[in-house]
Each structure stands twice: as C-alpha cells, then as structure tokens.
Amino acid sequence: MKKGCVFVKNIVVSLLFACISAFAQAPVADAAKTKEVALTEAEKFYGTELRSKAKVKHPPFEWGDCTTCHKDAKGGGALIMDPPELCAMCHEPKDGKKFIHGPVAAGACTTCHNPHESDNAKLLVSASINELCTSCHQDKGDFLKQTPNIHPPVKDQCTNCHDPHTEDHQFQLKADGKKDLCVMCHVDKEVWTKEVTDKHGALDRPRKCLECHDPHGSSNPKFLVKDTSKELCLTCHSQPVKTDETGETLADIGKHLDNNPDWHGPILWGDCAACHNPHGSNNLRMLKKPFPRTFYESFETDNYICFQCHEKEKIIDANTTTATNFRNGSSNMHFVHVDKEKGRSCRACHDFHGTKEYPHHLRAKTQFGKINFPIRFIETENGGSCAPACHARRHYDRVEPKVNLK
Ligand code: HEC
Numbered sequence: 511m512k513k514g515c516v517f518v519k520n521i522v523v524s525l526l527f528a529c530i531s532a533f534a535q536a537p538v539a540d541a542a543k544t545k546e547v548a549l550t551e552a553e554k555f556y557g558t559e560l561r562s563k564a565k566v567k568h569p570p571f572e573w574g575d576c577t578t579c580h581k582d583a584k585g586g587g588a589l590i591m592d593p594p595e596l597c598a599m600c601h602e603p604k605d606g607k608k609f610i611h612g613p614v615a616a617g618a619c620t621t622c623h624n625p626h627e628s629d630n631a632k633l634l635v636s637a638s639i640n641e642l643c644t645s646c647h648q649d650k651g652d653f654l655k656q657t658p659n660i661h662p663p664v665k666d667q668c669t670n671c672h673d674p675h676t677e678d679h680q681f682q683l684k685a686d687g688k689k690d691l692c693v694m695c696h697v698d699k700e701v702w703t704k705e706v707t708d709k710h711g712a713l714d715r716p717r718k719c720l721e722c723h724d725p726h727g728s729s730n731p732k733f734l735v736k737d738t739s740k741e742l743c744l745t746c747h748s749q750p751v752k753t754d755e756t757g758e759t760l761a762d763i764g765k766h767l768d769n770n771p772d773w774h775g776p777i778l779w780g781d782c783a784a785c786h787n788p789h790g791s792n793n794l795r796m797l798k799k800p801f802p803r804t805f806y807e808s809f810e811t812d813n814y815i816c817f818q819c820h821e822k823e824k825i826i827d828a829n830t831t832t833a834t835n836f837r838n839g840s841s842n843m844h845f846v847h848v849d850k851e852k853g854r855s856c857r858a859c860h861d862f863h864g865t866k867e868y869p870h871h872l873r874a875k876t877q878f879g880k881i882n883f884p885i886r887f888i889e890t891e892n893g894g895s896c897a898p899a900c901h902a903r904r905h906y907d908r909v910e911p912k913v914n915l916k
Pocket residue numbers: 527568570571574575576577578579580584585586587589593620625626
C-alpha cells in the first residue's frame with residue numbers, strides 16, 4: 511500500500527491522474543511478455559475486475575482525427591473546448607440530476623476517464639471501482655482496510671449504491687439511502703416491516719434503517735452503529751417512549767436497568783435482540799416468539815418465548831423433584847399457577863429485564879388490572895413464601911411441604 515502512489519495524501523488531482531494511469535498500465539506491458547502479471551498492493555486489495563483483455567480505445571481517438579478534440583492536428587496542447595462541454599458534444603451531460611458528484615461538477619471528467627485509451631472498461635483510470643473511489647476518498651480506503659465487518663455490496667463496488675456522476679438522491683445514491691436503497695436489495699425487510707402487526711417506531715425516526723445500521727459496515731455484528739444491541743436500544747429507550755399504535759407510554763428501560771442491577775441473562779450479554787425483533791413482529795412488544803398479552807391466559811407452551819432458553823418441564827411437570835425449585839415437596843408450583851385454563855403468565859411473578867428486591871428475577875410488584883401490589887416474597891433455605899395484597903401468606907418448601915389455608 512505504501513508504494514501505491516494513489517494513497518499519498520493530499521495529492522493534486524492532475525498528479526493523481528498521471529500517477530494512477532502510470533501504474534495501471536505497467537502490469538499490462540509486462541503481460542505481453544510474461545503471462546503472470548505482478549499485481550500492485552492496491553490491485554491485490556481491491557481486485558482488477560475492470561481490466562480489459564484488449565486495450566479499450568475511445569472511438570474518436572481511434573478514428574485518428576485529433577482535431578475532433580484538439581486545436582492542433584497533431585494532438586496535444588489546447589483543446590477545442592474543455593470538458594465537460596467537450597465530452598457533451600457526443601455524450602449526454604453527466605450533471606442532469608439534483609446531486610452532482612464533486613469532480614463531475616468541476617468538469618474533471620479526465621480524473622476518472624482517460625480520453626484516449628485505457629486498459630480498463632469504460633476508459634477508467636483504475637482496474638477497480640473501489641480503488642478509483644478511494645484514491646480520492648482516502649478515509650473510505652482506510653475504513654475498508656481497517657473495519658472487520660464490511661457490508662458485502664461495499665466490498666464489491668461503491669457503484670452498487672452510488673452513481674459516479676449524478677443522482678436525484680443525496681450522496682448520488684441510487685435511491686433514498688435511509689431506507690428505499692436498503693430494501694431494493696433487502697426486499698424481505700420491506701415486506702416484513704410493512705406487514706407485521708407490532709411495528710417498531712424506530713423505523714419512523716428521521717434516519718430509518720440508518721438509526722441502527724452503518725451502510726458501509728462497522729466493527730460490530732450486523733453493521734450496528736453501537737457495540738451491542740443493548741447499547742443501541744438504550745439510545746432511544748433510556749426515556750419513556752410513546753407507542754404509535756395505542757398511545758400508551760413505554761417504561762424507561764435504561765432507568766429500570768439502572769435501578770434494578772440483577773439483570774436477566776440475555777441483557778447481561780448485551781443482547782436485547784435475543785427476545786425482541788428490532789424490525790417489528792406479530793407478537794406482543796415485537797417479541798421474536800409469542801408471549802401472553804394478559805395476566806391470565808390459557809396455557810400453551812407455544813405461547814411462551816421463555817421456552818427458547820428455559821426447559822418447559824419447569825412448568826408442565828405436575829410433579830418433579832428436579833425440574834424447578836418452585837415446588838412444595840414434589841408438587842410443582844409453576845404448574846399449579848401457570849399450566850391451566852386460567853393460567854397466570856410469568857409476568858405475574860417475574861420481571862424480564864432486571865430486578866433488585868428479590869432473587870430469581872421475582873418482581874417487587876405485580877400489575878393486576880389497575881392495581882400494582884407488592885408480592886412480599888421471603889426466601890427460606892428450602893423454599894419461600896409470598897403475600898400479594900389480597901391473599902394470606904402462602905409458603906412452599908421443597909423438603910417439608912407446607913399446607914396452606916385456602
Ligand atoms: C475525445 C477527445 C480527444 C481526442 C479525439 C484526442 N484527445 Fe488528446 N486529449 C484530450 C483531453 C481531454 C486531454 C486532456 C487530458 C487531461 O485532462 O489530462 C488530452 C490530452 C492530450 C495530450 C497531453 C498528454 C496527455 O496524454 O494527457 C496529448 C499528447 C494528446 N492529447 C494527444 C492526442 C492525439 C495525438 C490525438 C489524436 C490521435 C488525440 N489526443 C485525440 C482529448 C482528446
């Protein structure tokens with residue numbers, strides 16, 4: 511890379527042009543003699559997909575009448591007019607749309623195209639689009655070399671998304687870069703985000719897909735703009751957020767986690783997306799799998815995302831001495847509370863994000879209708895007890911089963 515003159519910083523454009531064409535042509539001269547072409551460092555990195563087998567000749571140059579473009583019949587020296595007007599004699603002007611690429615607006619067609627001939631397709635001065643673009647956009651060249659996860663179409667060629675000349679979208683993108691461009695290729699996401707019943711308001715924020723993803727790549731999985739999905743989610747969910755569908759206000763999860771330091775496993779790993787689909791879903795709260803919407807719900811294992819990670823025997827084995835610690839002798843108290851026609855969902859007793867007062871992610875208070883009453887859990891050596899508002903204290907003990915009053 512060091513010797514590739516294209517990477518020298520702040521080089522003047524004309525020098526740059528001479529420099530690129532000099533080293534783009536060198537290997538082909540050798541190729542005539544030897545079949546093995548020694549690639550430059552830049553060519554090894556970027557590839558040579560534009561290299562043509564035969565020299566690419568610009569027809570007006572090949573015709574041999576130099577005065578088509580030059581004042582002097584021998585060529586060289588003054589031009590009959592300067593690009594871009596010169597080129598526009600025969601080519602449609604390249605600045606017809608709303609956003610014009612810097613060098614095109616400056617009429618610097620020949621920084622990218624050789625007006626006579628070239629070893630590369632489209633008379634380009636580089637054998638690779640990405641080498642061409644990064645010869646000026648040095649920061650993007652460094653980015654490509656240093657970033658672990660590059661978005662595949664970016665690694666392939668910049669012109670998958672950017673027009674080199676002019677476009678109606680900012681940054682000369684082929685469609686609006688915040689979403690329309692993405693779903694040109696990720697068609698499934700277009701369909702999914704439109705059709706799910708529980709949509710995510712993040713997609714309606716001004717930067718849409720780019721709220722969460724870097725279009726070029728990043729050090730993080732899935733090109734996320736933050737290290738973990740948790741950090742990403744908390745950029746917006748560290749405040750109460752209003753839902754679009756129902757107008758209800760969602761809890762400030764950042765504050766909840768600050769106040770409740772005993773975090774549930776996936777949150778400890780930093781992965782909110784273990785349970786929630788950031789693009790929305792057909793389940794409550796955009797969960798990846800179903801979870802009951804109400805306090806009481808007829809029990810069905812398929813209705814609980816929890817069983818993606820926890821064994822269902824904890825709930826469905828009526829009698830057990832191993833499947834769960836929530837038992838009175840061998841009578842499974844999970845089964846008693848949950849596995850029935852009018853079963854209580856896990857939220858009656860557990861919080862899924864983080865807790866503080868009690869172990870086992872037992873919540874301090876449970877929401878029942880409009881009332882929010884404390885569960886008053888007390889842990890004992892072999893069991894525990896609780897006393898939610900309207901009930902007398904009930905006990906369970908794994909070694910010496912307790913008899914509770916009805
Ligand atoms: C399609 C238009 C076109 C034709 C036809 C053309 N030239 Fe050029 N030529 C240019 C442009 C534009 C430049 C300026 C390049 C730049 O900006 O660096 C140029 C530059 C040159 C130069 C300066 C050195 C260089 O290569 O940059 C020479 C010499 C030259 N032309 C020779 C010729 C000869 C000889 C012919 C006829 C066989 C010819 N040209 C035909 C467009 C043309």
